[in-house]
Amino acid sequence: MSQRLSFDFSRRPLVPYAHDYAHGAAEPWHFHDCAQLIHTLSGVVKVETQHGSWVVPPSRGVWLPAGTRHALHTVGSVAARTLFVDPLARADLPASCQVVQISPLLRELIVTALTLPEQYGAGSRAERIYELILDEIRVMDVLPFGLPLPESERLLALCQQIQQAPGEAWTLKRAAAQLCVAERTLARHFSRETGLQFSDWLRRARLSVALTRLAQGDAVLTVALDLGYESPSAFSAMFRRVLGVTPANYFPVAEKRVPR
CATH class of the missing domain: 1.10.10.60 (Homeodomain-like)
Known part of the structure; x- marks a missing residue:
């Protein structure tokens, strides 16, 4: 049975999260009620879903739409920077699992997002960064690392x-x-x-x-x-x-x- 994980998007459209994994670490089957972008700075992450597997090399990312059941396995010391994204934040977010290219701009935006406050005013720096991240997610290049079954x-x-x-x-x-x-x-x-x-x-x-x-x-x-x-x-x-x-x-x- 898969565990369901939920996030509060009432204050911001995405929640950034930093987590490092030791070699061989794993996360059991679970799913989120939001979309997820996992960006690996080092090591390799293998993501398994019901429809295939996706291997994420360092400096790339994997996009998982809301509700996707998945499990994670790591190889090497993995430094992961993750964005949990409100599926309603944009009408045209990617609709399928895919390994993606993380541009230098998006990489730095993800790191910067970890320092931003949860609450912010209209027109503030934080709001502009969050909105720019969503814009960059919409134009990520898809890489041929997925292995559909x-x-x-x-x-x-x-x-x-x-x-x-x-x-x-x-x-x-x-x-x-x-x-x-x-x-x-x-x-x-x-x-x-x-x-x-x-x-x-x-x-x-x-x-x-x-x-x-x-x-x-x-x-x-x-x-x-x-x-x-x-x-x-x-x-x-x-x-x-x-x-x-x-x-x-x-x-x-x-x-x-x-x-x-």
Whole structure:
């Protein structure tokens, strides 16, 4: 049974919260009657929902609409800065779970919000900052770190098997043969239920594992080979296309500065 957590938005449209997690910490299944933006300054957070999982690398964030049942698992020392947002604060807040890019401006606004008073006057600095945060939330860029899960039992079982052994030589042909269906049939159903092509879903599944293991300090070479890449350079090329830097540089860069 999920625990419900509530917040008072009578005085302000969002409630900022800072919390640090030790490696391996977790939060059980729960939900909020408000929306939530979790921004990680260090470490990796994995968010599980009924419809999929989202891995949040350092310096990124995850958006959870109001009422989303979720559980959290952390890897590494996680410094999290969270905003609990009144779902009525804006009519066009994001409507689905998503990993998002946190702009430098939004990052500093979140940190600043922790120092603002709960009560403030119209036209005050606090009001302008709160309103600017809401404006920035509306234009956050969505990142390809979500791993949606299908609803049908057979496809869900397939995805769970892949997640347990992501380094195996998974192809659409192999998956179709395992399910005794044509490749086109599997491709059509997989895309319809997850919103992703099979190859894109597989790449995201492997990236999720890679982010978790790299955060634990595993060597790039070991992670690349364990995930089925022919060479560390092939893995690094994929990683750089998605994150903008090589895996060897990503975590040190992300964890240089952790505001309090």
